[in-house]
Each structure stands twice: as structure tokens, then as C-alpha cells.
Amino acid sequence: MYYIDPHIHMVSRTTDDYQTLSQMGCAAMSEPAFWAGFDRGSAESFRDYFHQLTDVEPKRAAQYGIQHFTWLCINAKEAENVKLSREVMKLIPEFLQCPNVLGIGEIGLNKNTKNESIIFQEHVELAIEYQQQILIHTPHLADKYQGTRMILDMLAGHGGIERSRVLVDHVEEHTVREVIDAGYWAGMTLYPVTKCTPARAVDIIESVGPDRLCVNSAGDWGPSKPTAVPDLILEMRRRGHTEGLIRKIVFDNPFDFFSQSKNFSFTPPSDETRVFPTG
Amino acid sequence: MNASQVLEREFLEIRARILEIAASLDRIDRAAGDVSLDANRQLLSRGIDLLSAKESDRAEQVQLLFSNEYVSDWQSDFQMKPRS
Ligand SMILES: [Zn+2]
Numbered sequence: 001m002y003y004i005d006p007h008i009h010m011v012s013r014t015t016d017d018y019q020t021l022s023q024m025g026c027a028a029m030s031e032p033a034f035w036a037g038f039d040r041g042s043a044e045s046f047r048d049y050f051h052q053l054t055d056v057e058p059k060r061a062a063q064y065g066i067q068h069f070t071w072l073c074i075n076a077k078e079a080e081n082v083k084l085s086r087e088v089m090k091l092i093p094e095f096l097q098c099p100n101v102l103g104i105g106e107i108g109l110n111k112n113t114k115n116e117s118i119i120f121q122e123h124v125e126l127a128i129e130y131q132q133q134i135l136i137h138t139p140h141l142a143d144k145y146q147g148t149r150m151i152l153d154m155l156a157g158h159g160g161i162e163r164s165r166v167l168v169d170h171v172e173e174h175t176v177r178e179v180i181d182a183g184y185w186a187g188m189t190l191y192p193v194t195k196c197t198p199a200r201a202v203d204i205i206e207s208v209g210p211d212r213l214c215v216n217s218a219g220d221w222g223p224s225k226p227t228a229v230p231d232l233i234l235e236m237r238r239r240g241h242t243e244g245l246i247r248k249i250v251f252d253n254p255f256d257f258f259s260q261s262k263n264f265s266f267t268p269p270s271d272e273t274r275v276f277p278t279g
Numbered sequence: 280m281n282a283s284q285v286l287e288r289e290f291l292e293i294r295a296r297i298l299e300i301a302a303s304l305d306r307i308d309r310a311a312g313d314v315s316l317d318a319n320r321q322l323l324s325r326g327i328d329l330l331s332a333k334e335s336d337r338a339e340q341v342q343l344l345f346s347n348e349y350v351s352d353w354q355s356d357f358q359m360k361p362r363s
Pocket residue numbers: 007009032034106137218
């Protein structure tokens with residue numbers, strides 16, 4: 001089965017990972033701008049990062065028949081530095097023209113601070129001004145519930161937002177319903193250690209329903225598994241779910257969400273056009 | 280899958296996880312010092328209690344137990360101006 005990984009940080013992954021993902025059926029992916037594992041010293045460092053996301057990674061992915069899309073922002077962790085954040089946000093409009101950019105993301109909260117909230121709001125305003133879709137990071141562990149509620153409060157305060165063009169990511173059992181019920185898309189991140197397992201993600205699909213729900217691996221520089229989406233496919237099969245339902249979650253849903261972005265130009269592969277890895 | 284199929288599939292895994300928790304708590308007890316009043320140790324006890332609840336939203340309840348509190352007027356605490 002072909003699938004789309006809507007949230008994976010390929011700048012932290014090896015070329016071997018691209019090959020494995022392609023062999024497992026990954027047809028497209030989107031990579032939100034995120035923390036690099038260290039705080040960057042200047043806005044110019046982000047310019048290089050945005051170049052990597054909009055030029056280098058799409059070429060690397062294309063070698064394995066995978067289409068690479070991206071989202072731009074300064075992440076919630078580095079957003080604590082308001083001055084740097086505003087310099088980085090000034091760089092974003094010129095990169096929005098790049099053909100693989102789907103919108104603004106992953107913005108959000110990390111420790112639920114005032115500075116993070118200010119920069120979140122300014123990103124939302126930037127997205128509205130440029131009619132961009134939004135991808136949102138919610139905090140982890142004890143901060144998740146509070147941070148998700150704060151994010152929903154802030155989004156509700158913006159009249160200009162089209163909720164169907166916003167995805168709130170890293171939802172778990174205690175946050176998924178508020179996000180879906182408010183009309184946003186929700187993403188579940190499958191992480192081997194601290195976050196949602198494939199089994200729990202399938203539990204959530206079974207209890208909330210498959211509409212506006214996506215799954216992703218978040219594969220990044222920390223302990224993570226870039227092939228986590230195929231793990232979820234296997235878990236759904238073992239429980240007897242139909243191929244149609246599985247495909248809705250791992251392909252049709254991210255496809256429909258991305259399709260609202262004017263830069264999303266993607267031809268779904270069919271068996272006749274299947275591209276096999278070259279490396 | 281019906282309930283007995285799920286139970287059969289998951290029985291050994293659940294058994295192993297209960298054993299892991301039991302052994303971890305034993306390990307804490309064996310170690311020097313007393314953490315019975317430690318807030319995190321008490322949170323764990325409350326989490327374990329939630330598992331024997333009758334409701335079928337145990338995972339959500341455990342998540343909420345380990346979550347920081349949400350205060351609805353946080354924006355006025357931060358003195359943030361309303362946006363439009
Ligand atoms: Zn991420």
C-alpha cells in the first residue's frame with residue numbers, strides 16, 4: 001500500500017532511510033520546520049535551513065521516487081527568543097513561493113510560555129496574510145493538555161482562520177476530541193518511547209472515527225522510527241480493518257488536507273506508474 | 280475482533296507489563312531512602328488505581344492525571360492583547 005507521511009524530519013535522516021521508506025510504499029512526505037537539536041545563533045542560519053527544506057531535501061527524496069513537501073516557521077522552542085523569531089519570520093514570505101511549500105509550520109508551544117504564545121500568534125497572522133495552511137506542534141508529556149487548550153484558545157480568537165486548513169499535531173487520548181470537534185484536522189505521532197504507540201493510535205481511530213485524522217512518524221534527530229506509519233498499517237490489518245479504512249488514514253486524509261494548499265501538485269502513484277528505488 | 284479474541288491476543292503482553300510495573304515498584308522500595316511522600320510516587324499510585332476503574336476511558340484518565348492543569352483565563356495572566 002502506498003502512504004503519505006505528513007510529518008517527518010528528513011534533514012535528520014540518512015539517505016538509507018529514504019530508500020527504506022520508498023521500499024515500504026512512502027509516496028510523499030511533508031517536513032515541517034523544527035528544532036535542530038540545538039539553538040541556532042542567527043536568522044541567517046534559518047535561511048540556510050529553509051534552503052535545505054525547499055531545495056536540497058526535495059532532490060534527495062526524488063531520487064527514491066518520493067515527493068517532498070515542507071512547512072516553514074521558527075519552531076516553538078527557539079520562539080522563546082522573540083527578537084530572533086521576528087527576524088526569521090521576515091525571511092518566510094520569499095520562501096513561500098518555492099514549489100514544495102505547503103504552509104506555515106510546525107508552529108506551536110513547547111513550555112507554554114508567554115513568548116511562545118506571542119510568536120505563535122504572529123505566525124498565525126502571517127499565515128492569514130499569505131493565505132497559508134497551518135501545521136501545529138503541541139507540547140509533550142505534562143505540558144500537552146494545557147498547551148493544546150491554549151493553542152485552541154488562540155486559534156479561536158482569529159476570525160480569519162479556516163479551520164479545515166489547520167492541522168493540530170501530536171494529539172493523544174486526552175486532546176484528540178477537542179481538536180476534531182472544533183473543526184480542525186488532527187495528527188497522531190507514533191513514537192517508540194514517549195508518545196503514542198501504533199496500538200494506541202488505532203484505539204484512537206476506533207473511538208474517534210477516521211475523519212480528519214492523520215498519522216505520522218515525526219522521524220527526527222531523537223529516538224524515533226521513520227517507518228512507524230507501516231507499523232500502524234500492520235496493526236490495523238492485524239485487527240481486521242479494511243484496506244479502504246487503512247488507506248483513508250494513511251493516504252487519502254493527508255492527500256485531502258494537503259490538497260487545500262495551492263502548491264500541492266502531486267499525482268498519486270498507481271501500480272502501473274510505480275517508481276522503484278534507484279539507489 | 281471480539282473481546283475474547285482481543286484478550287487472547289493481548290494477555291501475555293499485559294501480563295508482562297504488569298510484571299514490569301511490579302518489579303519497578305519493588306526496585307524503588309529496595310533502594311535506600313523513602314519516597315512514599317514524593318509527589319511523583321503518589322501520582323504513580325493514583326495512576327495504578329485508575330486501571331481498575333470500570334469506565335472504558337482509562338487511557339484518557341491516566342493522561343489527564345499526568346497533565347498540568349489548564350486555566351481558562353491564562354491570556355489575562357500573560358497580559359496578552361486579544362487578536363482579531
Ligand atoms: Zn515535528
